[in-house]
Amino acid sequence: MTAVDFEAFVERLANVAGEAVMPFFRTSIGVENKAGRGFDPVTAADHAGEAAMRQLIKVTFPNHGVIGEEFGSEGDGAEYVWVLDPIDGTRGFITGLPTWGTLIGLLKSGAPVYGMMSQPFTKERFFGDGGSARYRGPLGDRRLRTRPCATIEQAIMSATSPRIFTGDDLTAFERLEAVTRTTRYGGDCYAYCMLAAGQIDLVVETDLKPYDIVALIPIIEGAGGVVTDWNGGPASNGGRVIAAGDKRVHAAAMEILNKA
Template sequence: MTAVDFEGFVERLATVAGEAVMPFFRTMIGVEDKGGLGKFDPVTAADRAGESAMRQLIKSTFPGHGIVGEEFGSENESAEYVWVLDPIDGTRGFITGLPTWGTLIGLLKGGVPVYGTMSQPFTKERFFGDGGSARCRGPHGERKLRTRACARLEDATLSSTSPRLFSGGDLVAFEALEDRTRHTRFGGDCYAYCMLAAGQIDLVVEVGLKPYDIVALIPVIEGAGGVITDWEGGPAAAGGRVIAAGDRRIHAAAMDLLRSAGA
């Protein structure tokens, strides 16, 4: 299977997920808290409907493939090809009516991310990447994605989901990085990574990610010329502490600062 082989299938997955999710957006949808221990982690019927629709299509088309999803766990995770799904990345944005959420569809081959899509059905945008190239298609046409050059942290725009996700040494390190950068925006979830690939943001720094939060975004960022790793410079596909940058120079600088400040 090549990128050309499964590109059309990923489009179908994004379409069925959008059809399942959109009837719930900007409605009085019920919200459950699956976080516990005082940490709000919302899930809705829309999350479950979107993932169910994608799982059904994968199983009927590629019964030998594995699936890892946020809502319904893992199946056949040792398969050569494994789909990694997050039906609504950014559920907090979804339940407040903000279009900063998206459906993440990633594909692993032998444990390595080889293709990824972020689909935003409300804005009708889709971001695609295969690690070698990346593009965005929306109401205003299709264009190639390319990160922008940014050599110094002092000139960088930084994004993260929320400062409340950091604690202890990680919080100290993030605050040190924030002090060095020009501007910080919170609350972008998966959309922030796509804006990094589009050359609008320079750095995204997160903690506590799961594979379904990040696998789909890795080929998009790398395909646009960016770099994404964990805080130690290793692969980001397992989640955890992640740093994405549009320019390798600020990736290295940010990683050094995070390491030294959080020690």
Template sequence: MSVVDFARFVDELATQSGQAILPFFRTAFATEDKAKGQAAFDPVTEADRAGEAVMRQLIKRTFPDHGILGEEFGAEDEDAEYVWVLDPIDGTRGFIAGLPLWGTLIGLTRQGVPCYGLMHQPFTGERFFGDGQAAHYRGPHATRRLRTRRKADLAEAIMATTDPRLFGEGSDREAYGRVERAARLARYGTDCYAYSMLAAGQIDLVVEAQLKPYDIVAMIPVIEGAGGIVTTWEGAPAAKGGRIVAAGDRRLHEAALALLNA
């Protein structure tokens, strides 16, 4: 089965998970701290678990030979040819604050390489999806192809990160600071929405750290399909997470890497 054949199924995953998650948004619901006070607040909600459970059930029923890696329920058959990489609510902090800067990430890898991805924001009704060759947006007011913005100069770039505190207080924080000081504008608290806006040509650069595979795998085919680039700070493939830099222009990516590794 080709990657193209998965597009309709991914749409169904997005629809089903959105129906499970959305009733919790801007309501009273239980929240737990996965870090249990040992690190920065890492929330998980009933909505996270409900969304992932629905997707896992549908994947297992439709593709029983596929593997799954999800944020809430871990890994199954990670050595399978195809592995689904799921984050039911990327941006849980925004979700519990009632802010629409969150989304469901549905990624698919083939032999460890991201080959299809979708970000679904069910509250706004938006979907950003791609296969590494092309990327598209579908929302309540438009359907269009996604293309990154060509910006080579950091001084003209809009950049984003989820939270500068996630870089810690050492060399990673200093490296991030060098990039932010060089940029025109920086925005925080955007999670997966920043990568979607990068693919849409609204944001030019995203710099992150401490990412897990389910935080980034789905966005790689979207950004690459829109003409952008996603790597680690060392310039290596980003599918395993870690310290990530994404840019809409390769020249901007090179400039950011130079500062991050100065």
């Protein structure tokens, strides 16, 4: 089967996740901290959204594997593996901001072949298969395209927070931030989709997990962008990630981040 064969099923996954998550949004939902140090929030909405998607996958494709933020990995050596994050941007979710989304990615033999970011509150969906990417929502149904950006000095950059960088990574990020036009924080998965839509030129992150990025790779690449780790390798394992709408900006950002 190709990624196209799964398109309707991904829509169903997004629907059940949205139905499970939305009753909790902008309510007095309880929040737990998953981190031993710092703050890594998780809510009943995260658990409900992932459980709903896992159940639908198990019933429909029992031989497929699943990797999820909340309930771990199951059958991750299968040919097809679903990579799920029911609420990417939980900090936004718990503060009532719509800068979060449900991430649904599909790996085939370890490579990302399809991805969707669904934002059920704004009723927007961004999806792609690496060859093309589309948006569907209040602004209509349209193809996603990154925008050209000739130099790093012209680039608008996004990162979740400057606090995610430490040590040499923080020094490298500050060096990059000093030369870009401006930086916007707090976008989580939404920032990557805005890059695919041609609103942002560069997203730089560190300490990502596969469920944070796998779904976004086919969207960014399908829109004409490039996403790698800081060394130019595959980004699907997470870690330190650079996404850019223009290859020139990607190359310049890598050079600055890796400057000795």
